[in-house]
Amino acid sequence: MALEEVRLLIEASLPGATVEVADQTGTQDHLEATVAAPQFEGLSRLEQHRLVKRAVQARFDDGSIHALSIRTSVPA
Numbered sequence: 001m002a003l004e005e006v007r008l009l010i011e012a013s014l015p016g017a018t019v020e021v022a023d024q025t026g027t028q029d030h031l032e033a034t035v036a037a038p039q040f041e042g043l044s045r046l047e048q049h050r051l052v053k054r055a056v057q058a059r060f061d062d063g064s065i066h067a068l069s070i071r072t073s074v075p076a
Contacts, residue, residue, distance in 0.1 A: 006031060006056055006065070013055035014039050018075065024067075032069040040074045048072040 003021045010019045010033060017037035024030040033052060040048045049070045059065040 003028065003031070006033065006059065009059070010035060010052060010055045014051060024069065029064065029066040031065060031067070032071070034071045036073045036075045038075060040072055045072065 003023060007019045007021045010021075011017055014035065014037040017035055017039070020034045022032045022034075024032050035048075035052055037048075037051075039051065043051075049072060052070050052072065053060075053068065056065060056068065060068075
């Protein structure tokens, strides 16, 4: 799974978001996403993470991603 593809999936799901994706293990299936999105305003951290996970769920389903660590914030 290309990191760029994951970034684009998240950005498409959360327009205006700033997204960084890193490979945690060198295998490109254990990833870390840092996402700052205005859509997170007023949402709990769990709800924010669900929005990010929903954006890439198909990649979990097809096995491209095994694990995704998520860090979220509302842009300043």
